[in-house]
Amino acid sequence: MDTATQAVTVAVHDGATVVAEQAHDDTRRHTELLAPTISDVLREAGLRPRDLSAIAVGVGPGPFTGLRVGVVTARTMGLALGIPVHGVCSLDAIAHAVLAAGQQQRFLVASDARRKEVYWAAYDVTEQGVRRTDGPDVARAVDLPAHLRGLPTAGRGVDLYPEALPHALPQRDVSAGALATFVTGALRRGETLLDPQPLYLRRPDAVPQAERKPATPVTS
Incomplete structure (x- = not known):
């Protein structure tokens, strides 16, 4: 599952193929949509939660609130079911969808970071698959180096900042099916995945207000 981008996306993988997948494009209803989508x-896969053997979740980077919905849900399910929970960088998950779609050269993934910025990472395509070569990081799209802005680019950043990222690839959000396919392959190869902890590249938009000092001294 992943809620780090605009989409809420969930899939079931049986170790060989994706057997069920759904995605909903709604930036403001991640909390309401995730549980029903799971x-x-x-149900589409003909399974119950207790039939699962592991959970994989995109850990961002992504907007603070939406990202936490997926990570907390995955960790809660893993604890309740007694099964492992694996984390995946959400930009990497988009990159694996790009690779599955047939991309054969170096490319960039740039997702919406709000504040007129993008979360970004650069990737090479090798015989072994896709490899991250730079990032993840956060910046204004126009401030990225020219050699990165000139790459084919996946993610919502191409829609938001087409002048800075003019070479659009079709993939916009995480595909839970591509994420699951990557995770099953990585586990089969004995690779270590991330802990299911949110990957934050900056402080959240909402912060507690500082306590106000009284205008006059308080006496007792």
Whole structure:
């Protein structure tokens, strides 16, 4: 599952192929959509939660609130079911969808970071698959080095900043199916995945207000 981008996306993988997948494009309803989508995908796959053997979740980077919805849900399910929970950089998950679609050369992934910025990472395509060569980081698209802005680019950044990122690839958000396919392959190869902890590249937009000092001394 992943909620780090604009989409809420969930898939079930049986170790060989994706057997069910759904995605909903709604930036403001991640909390309301994730649990019903999990139920729908399990029902489509003919499974119950106790049939799962592991959970994989995109850990961002992504907007603070939406990202936490997926990570907390995955960790809660893993604890309740007694199964492992694996984290994946959400930009890497988009990159694996790009690779699955047939990309054969170096490319960039740039997702919406709000504040007129993008979360970004650069990737090479090798015989072994896709390899991250730079990032993840956060910056204004126009401030990225020219050699990165000139790359084919996936993610919502190409829609938001087409002048800075003019070479658009079709993939916009995380595909839970591509994420699951990557994770099953990585586990089969004995690779170590990330802990299911949110990957934050900056402080959240909402912060507690500083305590106000009284205008006059307080006496007792």
